[in-house]
Amino acid sequence: MTSSPPGGPRDAARPGPRERPPSSPPGAGHARLRRWQGATEWPLTAISLLFLLAYAIPIARPDVPADVRSACSFVLAVTWLLFVVDYVVRVRLAPRPWVYVRRHPLELAVVVLPVLRPLLLVSVVVRLNRVNAVRLRGRVVRFAAAGTALLVTVGALTVTQAERGVPGADIVNLGDGFWWAMVTITTVGYGDLAPVSPVGRVIAVCLMLGGIALLGVVTATLSSWLVERVTDTSSPDDRLGAAGGPAGEAPVGMVSQAQVALLVAQVQELRAQIIADRQRAQAQGESGSAGE
Helix, strand or coil: CCCCCCCCHHHHHCCCCCCCCCCCCCCHHHHHHHHHHHHHHHHHHHHHHHHHHHHHHHHHCCCCCHHHHHHHHHHHHHHHHHHHHHHHHHHHHCCCHHHHHHHCHHHHHHHHCHHHHHHHHHHHHHHHCCCCCCCHHHHHHHHHHHHHHHHHHHHHHHHHHHHCCCCCCCCCCHHHHHHHHHHHHCCCCCCCCCCCCHHHHHHHHHHHHHHHHHHHHHHHHHHHHHHHHHHHCCCHHHHHHHHCCCCCCCEECCEEHHHHHHHHHHHHHHHHHHHHHHHHHHHHHHHHHHHC
16 A cells, blocks of 8 residues: 655645634734824814813803804714724724723713813823924923813813802803913912812813923923033033143043043053153163173
């Protein structure tokens, strides 16, 4: 009985091992999520501003016609649905969806509870502060400027909505809300206007914390700029004494380029002197041997 050679009919009929589909690289999920966020960044920023406008109109003008109020409510509902779609897509694209959900609790709360839709105004601050700057200081300055303006606006709108109609409330219109927000975020605290409702006091606490954080950012940025200016405008004698080299030499690490060049020249000079002394000693030794 002869066996069929390898590669014969039996081997061809024998099923081979199933090939596993190639698995996606570990960073593929992050790359897809980053592409989605990059593609939707500016559209969602525009939607956030539209949400802010639709939210502000009924608060700033309580006597607006009913059709305008209905249009604003429609815009609020549509923008909320768009944020829901964006959140669901980002969760689906995330490599670890549950980790993404745990790290974004505010967005999840807004999606689950429509009554928290005013919290989407926080996303306005976050999205508008994502600016591209060449230098870190430029990014910090833009963040502080945009954050301050938007926090004041958001605080004024929300506290006016929360305080309007509450018995004994001092903040009765948007002008009072803006004045209170400016006084609170700058930590001045005149005390002439203060929220009396529980929601208004929660907003006040959030605005106080935001004001302290922004004040710290501005102070740190200003201090960094002043230190840089003082360093750049110091006198040549100060730079000479500090660097140990000629004025105007840019330091390389802890020493200047002039110091490095001077050290190299001294080493070369010492090396040439050692070689000359060695040659002189050899010549004297040879002359002494010839004399004997």
